Amino acid sequence: xxxxxxxxxxxxxxxxxxxxxxxxxxxxxxxxxxxxxxxxxxxxxxxxxxxxxxxxxxxxxxxxxxxxxxxxxxxxxxxxxxxxxxxxxxxxxxxxxxxxxxxxxxxxxxxxxxxxxxxxxxxxxxxxxxxxxxxxxxxxxxxxxxxxxxxxxxxxxxxxxxxxxxxxxxxxxxxxxxxxxxxxxxxxxxxxxxxxxxxxxxxxxxxxxxxxxxxxxxxxxxxxxxxxxxxxxxxxxxxxxxxxxxxxxxxxxxxxxxxxxxxxxxxxxxxxxxxxxxxxxxxxxxxxxxxxxxxxxxxxxxxxxxxxxxxxxxxxxxxxxxxxxxxxxxxxxxxxxxxxxxxxxxxxxxxxxxxxxxxxxxxxxxxxxxxxxxxxxxxxxxxxxxxxxxxxxxxxxxxxxxxxxxxxxxxxxxxxx
Numbered sequence: 112x113x114x115x116x117x118x119x120x121x122x123x124x125x126x127x128x129x130x131x132x133x134x135x136x137x138x139x140x141x142x143x144x145x146x147x148x149x150x151x152x153x154x155x156x157x158x159x160x161x162x163x164x165x166x167x168x169x170x171x172x173x174x175x176x177x178x179x180x181x182x183x184x185x186x187x188x189x190x191x192x193x194x195x196x197x198x199x200x201x202x203x204x205x206x207x208x209x210x211x212x213x214x215x216x217x218x219x220x221x222x223x224x225x226x227x228x229x230x231x232x233x234x235x236x237x238x239x240x241x242x243x244x245x246x247x248x249x250x251x252x253x254x255x256x257x258x259x260x261x262x263x264x265x266x267x268x269x270x271x272x273x274x275x276x277x278x279x280x281x282x283x284x285x286x287x288x289x290x291x292x293x294x295x296x297x298x299x300x301x302x303x304x305x306x307x308x309x310x311x312x313x314x315x316x317x318x319x320x321x322x323x324x325x326x327x328x329x330x331x332x333x334x335x336x337x338x339x340x341x342x343x344x345x346x347x348x349x350x351x352x353x354x355x356x357x358x359x360x361x362x363x364x365x366x367x368x369x370x371x372x373x374x375x376x377x378x379x380x381x382x383x384x385x386x387x388x389x390x391x392x393x394x395x396x397x398x399x400x401x402x403x404x405x406x407x408x409x410x411x412x413x414x415x416x417x418x419x420x421x422x423x424x425x426x427x428x429x430x431x432x433x434x435x436x437x438x439x440x441x442x443x444x445x446x447x448x449x450x451x452x453x454x455x456x457x458x459x460x461x462x463x464x465x466x467x468x469x470x471x472x473x474x475x476x477x478x479x480x481x482x483x484x485x486x487x488x489x490x491x492x493x494x495x496x497x498x499x500x501x502x503x504x505x506x507x508x509x510x511x512x513x514x515x516x517x518x519x520x521x522x523x524x525x526x527x528x
């Protein structure tokens with residue numbers, strides 16, 4: 112594929128609907144005994160197709176509980192050998208030190224563990240399994256010791272919204288790389304755990320303060336692109352570029368049966384890998400064409416921040432049945448003003464060699480600004496005034512952004528048209 116602006120860079124794959132827990136906010140309605148999943152051979156074919164769709168993507172293996180698949184180590188290994196940044200989302204209760212070591216050997220780069228509260232009693236009750244909190248915490252410790260990047264995934268509800276600061280402190284204690292704050296989209300069992308608009312706004316304000324102050328780990332928000340509007344408004348220099356919701360533009364999901372949807376929270380089946388190729392679905396879906404045109408309706412359509420935010424497309428679809436409808440959790444009333452995007456560069460005294468500038472242009476727009484700022488920040492720390500391709504080549508750390516830089520470094524040699 113030659114079109115970088117409409118290429119998937121993140122794929123979330125629900126490998127199974129089976130799960131040993133019955134969480135009330137589960138968007139996929141996971142159950143203990145589901146048989147609705149692809150065979151091992153079919154899973155390997157999916158990976159093969161993904162390499163032709165984009166060999167530079169991040170593949171998120173999740174469920175249900177992905178560790179309940181007997182072939183999980185084979186899937187991780189094959190995906191990693193195919194060149195993907197392979198990560199996993201798990202509840203953390205069925206992992207032990209031996210399985211984590213095996214995942215590391217198979218090539219797993221990161222793991223996100225769901226933690227609903229710093230209070231183990233609340234977490235265990237919410238998850239429906241006594242001892243689940245302690246098991247998940249142990250998994251995070253084991254993974255860190257094994258050298259796998261870790262993160263805490265917390266879904267905010269009206270009942271745990273007061274724990275934002277506490278969950279960050281827990282993350283620091285466990286030495287996780289990031290805390291991901293997810294905002295509910297009311298699908299599956301999550302229909303009964305909706306967050307109020309007031310608490311949504313209050314939570315984003317708290318998280319915005321953490322964006323400004325927290326240096327010990329990364330703070331990330333999911334399913335709330337409204338945060339980018341708020342960051343932009345602060346004028347603090349934290350705005351790093353955003354193209355709003357990624358669903359259908361740089362992000363897609365494959366469900367346990369092989370159906371393709373724009374994102375995990377949008378049960379809009381674009382096609383099945385059993386009937387069509389992933390490339391055909393991605394390139395020819397009329398629904399994806401609509402998402403890529405970004406001609407939103409309602410308040411999102413007239414909002415001056417529509418290119419920065421654009422609202423959560425899954426929430427709009429679930430609540431209105433319209434892919435382009437407005438995001439009901441946002442209370443902002445558009446003023447129809449003109450806003451100017453900040454420059455991606457953070458220091459005008461820095462110069463970019465043409466070859467270095469050309470290289471970063473190959474990075475997808477939704478994350479280009481972040482990577483440019485990271486490179487420039489490192490250059491400034493070292494007193495370097497000119498950014499060269501050689502300097503970019505030096506940034507080979509353990510973070511996902513650094514890995515992506517390395518992938519794009521030689522992407523022109525590997526492109527499959």
